[in-house]
Amino acid sequence: MVQTIQKDMIGRKVVKKSEPFKSKNKINTVKDVIRHPHCEREYDFTFEEDDSSVSTGVCRLGVNDKN
8 A cells, every 4th residue: 555645645746866757847737646666665756748767766845836
């Protein structure tokens, strides 16, 4: 089961701590939280702006997040 705090991230703006997202944006909107495809104990965010998935551990809340 996905941890509640991660599901609460759906709809929130996040920033990737390293390089930009696949969409080339610095900030993306979380669409869903899924199990990491290669590590069963970790989770990934998927995004509204592109078809990528990124580990939740390399993202932080965006500065302009209003939620």
